[in-house]
Amino acid sequence: MTQNQSNFSGLTAAAAQARLAKDGPNEVAEKPFSMPRAVAQRLWEPSAWILEGALLLEVILGKGIQAGFIIVMLLFAAINGAVQKRKATTILAGLTDQLTLTATVMRDGQWHRVPARELVVGDLVSLTSGDLVPADVKLLQGSADINESSITGEAKGVSRQVGDAAFAGTELTAGHALGRVTATGKASRSGKTISLINKNSAPGHLQQLLGKVIGYLAAVDAVLALILVATSLIRQQNLLTLLPFLAMLVIATIPIAMPSSFAVANSVEAKVLSGQQILVSDLTGIQEAANMNLLLVDKTGTITANKPSVVGYYNLSARPDGEVLQLALTATDRRKPSVIDLAVQNYAAQKQIKALKQGNYKPFDSSTGYSQVAVATAAGTQIVRLGSLKQLTKVTAAYTLPAAIDFAAGRTTAVAVGNQLVGLFIMQDQPRPDSAAAIAAIRARGVKVLMLTGDNQKTAAAVARQVALPGEVISYAALRPDRPLSALAGIADVIPEDKLAIVTHFQKAGYIVGMTGDGVNDAPALKRADLGIAVATAVDLAKRSARMVLLKPGLGSLTDVLESGHRVYKRMMTWTITKLSRAAQLSILLTFGYLLFGFLPLSLNAMIMVALLNDLVTLVLGTDHAQISRHPESWDMTKLGKTAGLYAGTWTLAGFGWLLWLLRRGQTTAQISTALFCFLMFSAMLTILMTRTKKPFWASAASKPVNLAIGLNTVATVGIAAFGLGVAAIGLPIIGYALGLTLLVGVLLTGLGSLVHPAGN
DSSP: OOOOTTOOOOBBBHHHHHHHHOOSSOOOOOOOOOOOHHHHHHSSSSHHHHHHHHHHHHHHTTTTHHHEEEEHHHHHHHHHHHHHHHHHHHHHHHHHHSOOOOEEETTTTEEEEEGGGGTTTOOOEEEEEEBOOOOOEEEEEEEEEEEEEEHHHOOSOEEOOOOOEEOOTOOOEEEEEEEEEEGGGGGGGSSSOOSOSSSSSOOOOHHHHHHHHHHHHHHHHHEEEEHHHHHHHHHTOGGGTTHHHHHHHHHHHTTTTTTHHHHHHHHHHHHHHHTTEEEESSTTHHHHHHHHHHHEEEEIIIBOOOOOEEEEEOOSSSHOOOOOOOOHHHOOOOOOOHHHHHHHHHHHHHOOOOOOOOOOEEEEEETTTTTEEEEEETEEEEEEOOOOOHHTTTTTTTOOOOOOGGGGGEEEEEEEEETTTEEEEEEOOOBBTTTTHHHHHHTTTTOOEEEEEOOHHHHHHHHHHTTTTTEEEEEEEGGGGGSSSGGGEEEEEEOHHHHHHHHHHHHHHOOOOOEOOOOGGGGGHHHHEEEEOOOTTOOOHHHSSEEEEESSSTTTHHHHHHHHHHHHHHHHHHHHHHHEEEHHHHHHHHHHHHHHSSSSSOHHHHHHHEEEEHHHHHHHHHGGGOOOOOOOOOOOOHHHHHHHHHHHHHHHHHHHHHHHHHHHOOOOHHHHHHHHHHHHHHHHHHHHHHHTSSSSSGGGGOOOOHHHHHHHHHHHHHHHHHSSSOOOOHHHHHHHHHHHHHHHHHHHHHHHTTOOOOOOO
């Protein structure tokens, strides 16, 4: 493709501005959040259907008070879910605005990078491998391989030639083309400019783990429900009176609010990270950061500054030095030069060498490993290629390189004319000044850092030493399953396609893998990694494939990512352990209380209030002070089960003791229900304080919102029980006994819980 654009021209800046004012920006505003619609959606979902069925039964049975409580429960759950959705939507919308897609467009005869939202019909745009097509275009020159799955749903790529259309939001996986914008914004085929913020993502490791736990709880509930129904039938009791309790048992025990609770916990930290110039494109990436134990780091542009300069030039032919350099210069991209192109151009400028006219220019393509241009010389038209020495040796005649070449001095870039190697550049890219400190900080968190590079082993080993990465640098060909990772500092001779295989290799070995990348061929590996991170200089496709995008160069921001991941992990574990232990405690107390004593020891009204008041605290857990650890976490189901089981078992035993004591005192069933309500509420609030820390619960302060919510719940519990609000009134002494029993058991659990607690130190 020639870069002489005499046949193609773009708009003037004035004409583009006029069209932009007329047609509007190249984007489609998302449908605004609607609170009524969000509430309505939550009133029509499986969890709501259970409550609505219970409401219908209460109406049939003529129990107006209980029906009223269920209506309150329904509205609270729906409004609470809608509020959390609005919070997450607002935060994610703000993050989207910070990450602007750009396009290379010709204005006033010059190429510029402009925000994609400023494109208008008639603009001439340059499309390169790794770009997202910024608007609907008609190709005028060149060709491109395009992934159209965003509009067709088919992952298989298609090839587009001159005269074909390419659509907004599709991905250039290979090629280089010029295109004329034919439609923007609402008028485009996709109807929108693609956002890098993926609001819907696959579940992370913790959600997968808890999905299994929920399955177990559902199975337990089913068994307990069958026991209750069978017992009721044997005792010839009215089954209809039991059905509302069965419905509430499911609502109270199954953590239905888990997805929204996790989304809020993640979105809060996403907002924190955006203030640190880290954009989160997939919320599950935050929690994955907590248990990432291996980080694969691309050397160029991440560890190094990605500003290579020529430190050695070798003429491998009989041609004059200036002629070889001129041919190499002509094979560089002048429209959108890479850092290698710039290094050659700067070196040629120092030698006062000027490029020849380019003919049928093909920019660098990672699938071939070189750029290519046709050059008219005295000897006729010749094909000149510039790129990887390894790749060019595959398309040129056999050649023995001089022994004097110092390959350890830097990376190599070769130039070939026809089928002959004619020149070689040695380029050096210095590590960033902050790379060594950033790597040391990441390693101090227990994360193994492994450098990946296309350089040879000697060059890579030199860089590893400069940034204090301990271990050996091996060639990719030497990577084997039995080679211990602890002995490695990096992997050399890595071509982009190898990165996906490397990520898969270490995931199969049991590691939670993070990876940094910037190129189009990094995209599959970034998607496959547990935490894909696009660096500041990444192409649009890499950014879209990653779960996070660093806006600052270098690795220094990754410690902020780790901090956020651990905070999310801690808050979610607090919520999870509390929920699981309370669910088990409630279901066992109700089921076996009914079997042993012949009545349900907790009224429907009290059960609803337990669920309502407990959910109030979950609204503010995202604000809590998180005592995080300094090592990768592990989603250990066995340990989680032991911790939740310890709390549930101890509280349940104490609950049965409390019920027996109440029965011996001659309390009525209604009074027993109220007293058990107090014990369940007090123990739930104390469990939250205990599960958030390994320290004694009285020695670690929660955040003000959490303390306030717990305090208000406690006061509300006392008031409801003392004044008989929806339940039978009981005296202050019994309420005091319930509080004393809770504190006594809490002290015991504090000692036992530290043995199995997954919280940070």
